């Protein structure tokens with residue numbers, strides 16, 4: 001994503017109120033051409049509202065939206081180079097699969113032969129050719145989802161908006177469809193903005209994610225950035241499992257910070273973040289898989305003793321909940337790398353264990 | 368074990384008996400060979416034959432059907448517009464008053480509607496000279512006015528169940544609002560339009576009260592004819608005529624009901640599918 005050129009989509013200080021309720025608050029985002037961009041957040045945080053403003057169904061109360069350099073203010077939905085795939089799919093119930101897909105093409109000045117060719121191409125793209133003549137009530141939910149996708153792609157939009165595209169599908173179909181969506185996006189090169197409340201879906205699907213909370217964008221970044229470098233406790237807690245502990249900065253030396261963590265009854269080394277000051281109250285967060293568990297004391301920088309309170313054995317790996325010296329619990333994830341009746345897992349219930357983590361793995365949060 | 372609500376069932380049976388036995392006996396007696404309407408004289412279809420050769424009845428039937436066709440069609444067009452406006456334009460000024468005014472005729476006594484329409488036509492004639500004479504036109508206008516309400520109600524109900532996003536999807540795919548109406552909204556609510564039309568048709572076909580207020584010399588609809596004949600005593604050909612009307616009206620209502628329930632079943636099936644997927 002080059003920072004120089006005008007971004008494909010620019011959302012500038014956009015807000016939306018319904019009466020006195022602020023559904024979207026001062027959102028600023030840019031999306032590059034050809035990107036899969038996700039809006040991730042819990043139910044009611046304003047994702048759909050933001051999407052509907054891009055499609056033109058809602059007018060922003062404040063701010064402006066640019067698509068391909070063009071200000072979208074006052075441009076009605078039928079004139080925008082944008083198509084939307086609705087959460088309910090919104091298939092026309094009285095038209096066949098084919099007619100649904102062809103619907104948008106009737107506004108394009110192309111010959112009947114070209115139109116038929118485009119419909120055939122779309123049917124092929126979503127593998128629905130044998131179902132072309134069926135009515136919507138004669139096909140399954142997964143197929144309806146693909147009709148909605150083909151219908152939206154048929155007019156070759158610059159931007160496709162997808163509102164919870166997979167939420168109505170069952171788990172198995174969802175995983176399969178996810179990869180299909182990605183491959184269709186790669187083949188067509190259309191920019192996707194996907195709304196989802198499912199963090200795993202966002203992580204797998206997206207080039208970049210915007211995490212939203214109560215109408216605000218809390219962080220924008222690649223899945224790795226969001227997961228490994230969360231900017232706030234909200235984002236850290238929203239994406240993946242994490243244990244957080246109140247702490248205080250004792251001393252700063254180079255890029256390392258010495259922090260006092262009362263829950264662990266000691267001081268530990270952590271990778272410092274810019275702007276940190278000595279004596280500052282902070283939060284230290286640890287991902288379960290970044291903490292090592294052992295029955296013998298390891299040779300590491302950060303070591304803390306604990307006792308296994310709970311464990312869930314999944315075969316290939318195990319999840320532990322370990323009681324720390326201060327009484328708090330920490331989640332630890334370990335791969336069961338060795339085989340044998342006693343050695344299948346590193347520790348058992350009530351075992352005394354040593355936990356260790358790298359200074360770089362400790363996430364310092366200051367919000 | 369559940370106790371059967373014996374009392375309720377008994378009341379229901381009496382209710383049905385009270386309503387249907389007279390209609391059934393009327394139907395049976397329409398095939399009575401005897402000239403006396405209340406004495407059974409053997410099976411015959413001669414009253415139907417005499418009915419079909421009766422000029423007066425033919426003319427009244429023609430007038431009634433013409434009025435019913437025109438008023439049902441106009442009522443469907445106007446009623447659909449009102450129903451769509453009520454369902455779609457949520458925030459317009461005076462929506463509550465509009466909605467109240469639209470449905471008020473449903474509960475207004477027909478006599479009141481009839482009198483007010485009559486007064487209106489008389490005043491209109493005094494001011495503008497039109498309508499010079501009451502008859503076909505005034506009856507049709509009156510029927511449009513009060514049967515439109517039923518269409519509005521049916522269309523409004525269907526519109527509120529409809530998924531708003533299919534109209535938005537059409538707009539999103541490049542259609543202007545009027546194209547959306549033509550391509551999506553009207554086809555989807557078409558079962559409601561058809562059943563609304565059938566309702567308006569039957570209401571117009573059997574109306575006596577409002578018609579008698581708004582009619583003029585020479586314009587005798589079928590119900591008016593029956594009404595005037597019965598005042599001179601029930602004759603078997605009236606039984607035959609009434610039987611035909613009951614059958615026609617019954618078929619219309621059944622068709623309307625069937626159309627609505629089929630559309631409803633389809634909608635439910637679609638909804639179920641939309642939220643459950645199967646490959």
Ligand SMILES: Nc1ncnc2c1ncn2[C@@H]1O[C@H](COP(=O)(O)OP(=O)(O)O)[C@@H](O)[C@H]1O
Pocket residue numbers: 018021023041042043044045046047048049050
């Ligand atoms: N047309 C509307 N009128 C009033 N409130 C609305 C409207 N649309 C959405 N909202 C409110 O705005 C908030 C955000 O809604 P939405 O964008 O649909 O959330 P999400 O898609 O993230 O679940 C919700 O609290 C919702 O009730």
Ligand SMILES: [Mg+2]
Pocket residue numbers: 047048
């Ligand atoms: Mg939503």
